Amino acid sequence: METPVPDDRTFYEELIAPIESQMMRSIWRVVRHPELAEDALQDALAIIWRKRDLIRRHPNPRALVLKICLNAACDSLRKRNRFLPRQTDSLSAQGQDISDPSDVGRQERKRLEDEVLKAIARLPKKQAAAVLMRIVQDQPYDAIAKALGCSEVTVRIQVSRGRARLSRWLSHLRPGSLKEESR
Amino acid sequence: MKKEKPLAVDIDGLLKDALHDDLPAEAERRMQRRLAEFKGMIERPAQHPATSPARFWQRLFLPKDRPSAVRWIFNKQALAFLSIFMLAVGGFLQAIGHRSALAESLTSLRTSVSVADSIRQSGFMECRVQMAAKEGVRSDYVIRWIQPGMTRVDVQKDGEVRETLWITNGEVVIVDPLKNLRQKFASLKQIQDSVFQPVLGFLSPALLAENMDQRWQLERFEQKTGSHQGTLTFTNHEKGLFLKMIVDLDTFLPVQISRSRLSAEHGGPAEEVMRLDFTWNQPDLSQGMMLPETLGKNGSAL
Numbered sequence: 001m002e003t004p005v006p007d008d009r010t011f012y013e014e015l016i017a018p019i020e021s022q023m024m025r026s027i028w029r030v031v032r033h034p035e036l037a038e039d040a041l042q043d044a045l046a047i048i049w050r051k052r053d054l055i056r057r058h059p060n061p062r063a064l065v066l067k068i069c070l071n072a073a074c075d076s077l078r079k080r081n082r083f084l085p086r087q088t089d090s091l092s093a094q095g096q097d098i099s100d101p102s103d104v105g106r107q108e109r110k111r112l113e114d115e116v117l118k119a120i121a122r123l124p125k126k127q128a129a130a131v132l133m134r135i136v137q138d139q140p141y142d143a144i145a146k147a148l149g150c151s152e153v154t155v156r157i158q159v160s161r162g163r164a165r166l167s168r169w170l171s172h173l174r175p176g177s178l179k180e181e182s183r
Numbered sequence: 184m185k186k187e188k189p190l191a192v193d194i195d196g197l198l199k200d201a202l203h204d205d206l207p208a209e210a211e212r213r214m215q216r217r218l219a220e221f222k223g224m225i226e227r228p229a230q231h232p233a234t235s236p237a238r239f240w241q242r243l244f245l246p247k248d249r250p251s252a253v254r255w256i257f258n259k260q261a262l263a264f265l266s267i268f269m270l271a272v273g274g275f276l277q278a279i280g281h282r283s284a285l286a287e288s289l290t291s292l293r294t295s296v297s298v299a300d301s302i303r304q305s306g307f308m309e310c311r312v313q314m315a316a317k318e319g320v321r322s323d324y325v326i327r328w329i330q331p332g333m334t335r336v337d338v339q340k341d342g343e344v345r346e347t348l349w350i351t352n353g354e355v356v357i358v359d360p361l362k363n364l365r366q367k368f369a370s371l372k373q374i375q376d377s378v379f380q381p382v383l384g385f386l387s388p389a390l391l392a393e394n395m396d397q398r399w400q401l402e403r404f405e406q407k408t409g410s411h412q413g414t415l416t417f418t419n420h421e422k423g424l425f426l427k428m429i430v431d432l433d434t435f436l437p438v439q440i441s442r443s444r445l446s447a448e449h450g451g452p453a454e455e456v457m458r459l460d461f462t463w464n465q466p467d468l469s470q471g472m473m474l475p476e477t478l479g480k481n482g483s484a485l
Contacts, residue, residue, distance in 0.1 A: 008225055012225050016218070017222075020218055023218075024206060025204050027214070028205075028206045028214075029204060032202075033210075034207065034209045034210035037214060038213040112201060113201045116197060116198060120198075131198075132198075132202075136199065163194050163195075166194050166198070167194050170194070173197065
């Protein structure tokens with residue numbers, strides 16, 4: 001690793017430290033497994049370090065950092081779905097610490113979470129990032145547009161299409177079922 | 184601004200609820216540790232030397248600190264592109280049956296060496312040599328490798344044997360049956376200017392193989408698809424000759440050699456001056472072939 005220039009020393013304090021919690025939570029909300037979340041964060045940090053100059057110059061660096069975290073989380077999700085389809089349940093169960101088989105409600109909730117995550121993993125990368133930034137992170141469209149490097153209109157279209165696809169794929173789920181179970 | 188259309192399923196609610204913010208302590212601890220390492224790496228880079236193989240590979244494939252050329256070489260996308268490109272080129276070359284110059288050169292050389300080895304190992308052979316007619320008179324030769332160390336060459340004009348050359352264990356004898364003369368020579372060098380000069384390079388397996396290895400320059404090897412024969416092409420610039428050797432690829436022995444003059448214009452063959460047809464069988468000795476021992480003494484009449 002090259003010796004950091006003075007700007008690099010302040011990079012963390014200025015840009016990462018204020019959004020540490022948001023970064024971790026963004027990744028967790030998609031990955032939902034401690035080890036995979038740790039790996040996804042590691043990947044995201046590697047990309048952040050490599051693109052630190054770009055991030056510094058970016059009009060909305062925090063949105064870009066969060067987008068990188070979301071992308072790393074989505075990549076982890078896709079890899080898990082692609083390479084470890086049989087381990088998903090056990091990994092998820094480990095992450096959620098569902099050890100009591102009698103806890104049917106929690107297991108049912110886990111199953112529904114997995115279905116949602118699989119649906120998100122099926123979305124195109126940019127569309128998934130737009131949907132998650134908008135719906136999960138509650139970011140404004142203009143911030144998403146800057147983070148994704150496209151126009152606000154494009155983001156709206158991506159979010160709309162993403163919503164429509166998810167709605168189609170998840171139409172079998174009973175609306176509000178998760179809310180009822182989580183109460 | 185266009186209002187977002189409500190969907191049959193409350194996707195926003197479903198996503199927010201399914202992906203709710205419930206970061207567990209263990210996951211937070213793990214990620215905090217990663218962030219602390221990252222912060223430490225930025226602030227104290229010297230304390231994090233890349234020593235383990237995993238870090239080495241990580242550095243290789245996250246090569247911010249590599250020179251641009253090395254970075255390109257070890258860039259994953261570049262490697263993937265290169266692999267696909269090489270596969271495509273390989274498939275294309277396979278499809279069109281193209282062979283590289285290097286591969287062709289190696290094949291030519293391998294075939295030539297195999298043929299020379301097969302000739303060296305052969306014990307007997309009969310070869311009919313047709314020469315281009317000179318001033319209307321045509322002289323042909325029949326070369327017979329009777330056994331190792333024993334060769335007989337007949338010069339024929341108008342279908343009649345005029346002279347016979349015998350080589351037995353280094354002893355060279357020329358017999359003129361018409362004049363009943365026999366001449367003995369110490370070596371082949373002494374008959375360089377004789378009527379046998381055109382076939383001196385074919386008098387024994389060792390001589391022919393030596394010519395192939397040392398005197399003739401190998402040009403190329405060609406083989407037609409499905410054929411059991413191939414053609415080796417040689418040039419002998421010293422004597423201005425172009426040689427085409429048709430080879431049986433089952434035995435790696437020559438079937439025919441055609442010798443032409445080398446064209447000064449295009450470097451290829453001009454008119455054919457000599458053709459040798461080989462038969463790799465034991466020569467028939469029952470046709471009144473005389474052995475030198477039955478002849479009279481050196482230079483004497485029969």
